[in-house]
Every structure is written in C-alpha cells, then in structure tokens.
Amino acid sequence: MRHVRGFDVVRPLSIWMLIFMMMPLVFLPLASIFIFGTSSGLGNFWAALNAPEAIFALKLSMVTSFWATAFNVLFGLFAAYVLSRYNFLGRNALIVTISLPTAIPTAVAGFALLLLWGPYGTLGRLLRPQGIQIMFTASAIVLANIFVTFPLAFGVIKPVFDTMSRSLEEASATIGATRWQTFWHVTLPSLRGAIVSGALLTFARAVGEFGSTILVSGNLAGRTQTAPLYIFAKFNEGQIEAANAIAIVLALFSFLIFSVLFFARDWLDVD
Template sequence: MSATVRAMRHVRGFDVVRPVSIGVMLAIMLPLVLLPLASIFIFGTNKGLGSFWAALTAPEAIFALKLSIVTSFWATVFNVLFGVLGAYVLSRYMFWGRTALIVTISLPTAIPTAVAGFALLLLWGKYGMIGQFLSEEHQIMFTPYAIILANIFVTFPLAFGVLMSVFETMSRSLEEASATIGATRWQTFWHVTLPSLRGAIVTGALLTFARAIGEFGSTILVSGNLAMRTQTAPLYIFAKFNEGQVEAANAVAIVLALFSFVIFSILFFARDWLDTD
C-alpha cells in the first residue's frame, strides 16, 4: 500500500512541488538580483539615450572611468606576474613557513575592504609607519598609485588562489618529463608549465579586473576621492548620487554593470576553454 503511494508520488500525475519551488525561486531571485540590475538600465535610458550619453561623456565621468580602468589594469598585470611567481614558488618548493605564507597571502579575502584601506593609510599615510619617511612629493596616498596599491591588496588573493590550485593539481611528471628530455628549468616553464596555466591566468586576470574596477571601500579611504584626480568610477557614482545627480551616477553605473556582464560571460561561456589542461 505505502509502496503504491510512494510510486505514485514520484512517477505519476501532477507534481505540485515542481512549479511551487520554481515559483519561489523566481519570487526571491527576481527582486533580489534581476530587478535592481534592470532598474539601472530602465532608469538610465528613460529620458532617452541622448541624456544618457551626455551624462556619460561628462569630463568627470570619463576621467573616473579611465582612472578605474587604468588602475585596475595595472593591478591585474601585477597580480598575474606575481601570482604566477608566488604560486610557482609556493607549490614547487617546500620550506619552513610555507603554509603560513600561503595563509597570509590569502588573508585579505576575509578582511573588510574599508579595513584594508585604513590599514594602507596607517602604513603609507603622511604620518604612517613608512609614509613618514617619504618626502612631500613622494607621498603615494591620495594619488592613483594608492588606488593601485589598494586594488592589489584586495584582489591579489583571487588571482593567487586560481593559479595556486592549478599548480597544485598539475602533474609533476610533465615537468619531470621535460627535464629528462633535456630542457632547462626556464624551457620547461615556458613550454610546459606556462601553457597549462593559460586558463588560470586568464581567469585570474578577469577576476582581478572585475573586482578591482568595482572596488569601493578601500579606494575611498586611500584615494581621497578627489574629482578629476583620484576619483574612480564607483566613487564617482557615490559622489554624484550624494549630490543628487542621479542621471550622472546612473550612466557610469550602467557602464560598470556592462563591464561585469562581459567579464562574467567570458568566465561562464569560455569555461571549457579556460579549464582544459
């Protein structure tokens, strides 16, 4: 008897749970994620593309976007180069304190970005531990360099984590085979190790860039948020919104959202290419 009931529930007839659960998911996710995103596009374009374009091409907006892209770019370059170096060293050599080093490198992922920015200020600021020894013209806080520094601090664990996991799962026998064939360490790295890292490097770079271009908490502390000097795109959105210029904020927000859509799409649709080893 009970067996028939069970069989019926699973196999026959209309399963109520299915539409209900799908409906609940939609009801939660729509207002949580999709509607806010949709609203920036709807709001940004409801006065016509002309006003959107005007808001976007305002010199301050252009500057903010450029600054964000440039600082994120240099943080990405740094992360890829030193991420590869760090992951290579930490996966290939066993030494005292290795695990502690790995934990330390990965720590910023768990640190609130405002704390990260504040910490950088305390170190590099005019009266900071290192900053006090720098002359007036070499101060790096409240300059674009500070933004790059903050970006690196916050995003390095992302690139490092992706690269490290690939290094650790990479078969050692490939490198050993290359060595027995007669390759030098550098040849092995260049011809064997690096090609296997291709996906990880692209993934790490995209993650860094996506994270850095939207970085707010640490940037606002170390940059000083000076318009046309150290104001990045997220800071611009914040500043314009505070000034009541919602259209200006919205235009830049749309651009940042599109950036992340593109990056997410690459990571999502090219994942087979990025994963192959």
C-alpha cells in the same frame, strides 16, 4: 519525488521558487539601474556618460585595475609556484596570509594603507622629505586594488599547479629543457585557463572597489576619482542621472566579464 501522472511537480516548482527569490534580491535592483538610467531618454544617458569627469573616472578605474591585475597575476603565479612546488616550515601560514585580504573589510584595508604610506605613516613619513607622495594619487588606488584582490589570481592558479602532473616538468627536464624553458613551454600553457580566469576575476573586483579606494585616493574629481567613487559623489550631489549612467556601464562591464568567465572557461582549458 512526487509524480503526478509521470509529471514531476517539484522540478518546475523549485525552479520558479528560485527565480522568485532572486527577483527582489538581484534581478529587480539590476533592472532598475537600466530602467531609471534610460528613463529620460538615451540622449541624456549619452550626455551623462560623455561628461569629462565621467570619462576620466572610467579610464582611471580601468588603468588602475589593469596594473593591479597585472601585478597580482604575476605575483599569484609566482606564489602558486613556490607554495605548490616547495614544502617548507611556515608554508601554510604563508598561504593563509595571502588569502587574508579577502576577509578584511575594505575600509580597514584602505585605513591600513594610509597608516603605512600616508604623509605621516610609518613609511610615508620617510618618503615625504624626498618629495614622494603615494597616498591620494593613482598609485594609491593601484596599491589598494592590489591589496583587496591579492589572493584572487593566486586562488585560481594554485589548485591547477597542485593537480598538474610533476612528470610533465620532469619529462621536459630529461628532454633537455632548462627550468625556464620548461616553465615557458610546458607549465605556463597548462595554466593558461587559470591565468585568464584569475585575471578576469581580479580585474572585475578591482574595477568595483570602493571602500579602500575612497580612503586612500582622496576622491578628487578628475584626478583620483574612480568610477565607483564618481557614482557615490554624483549621488551625493543629487545628480542621479550622472551616477546612473556610470552605474549602467559598470554593471554591463561586470556582466560581460562574468559571461566570459562562465562560457569561456571550458574553451580556455581545451587545447
């Protein structure tokens, strides 16, 4: 460290450099959403938000993301329990497989789902005669969301499971609790923080999902169009203001979720 009369020059320099580097990369793009979105007045912004298709898109995004989150948190909990408590042949292979979906391009994920569940897909063709159609419905969006956010909750919950002392569960068992009572009263409370952050992460990621959703949903306005798809569609139609209004909502929403994650993490883990 170089000091000029007791003053560390490197410190302010590096902090400002960091901010400067982030300017064009993060700050300015975010700022421009808000600047342009509100440039023609808050009234227009409000009107754009209140368009029925916009409201529908936001709602659909929330609902589908909710179900995907609910599923993945439960699944992640179960998978973390099994993979952290039992050692068996192929355990590591399973862990890798669960983590894989994050590494797969979302468009590939959507395409894969189409190949399986599409009207002529491996399973889809069996369902078609029963009159069941999964692709191009809200269910398809949930499936796509589940796929791309699959390992997120698991990834947050498993390390907590791994570090949790076995003696807590053993103590509970000797005191007289069944496995289920032990899980409910002892294990689960210790996982509370991990479950909430896992859920928030999954939800945030699901709300923003685009690549897989556009393939499996059919992108039908007012029917299977989620918020990100709405932004894309409106932009293509040249309705920048409409796109921008939703963009602001999504940006604020992510900002909110990550603030909660950041600031509430300690609180969630504290008794």
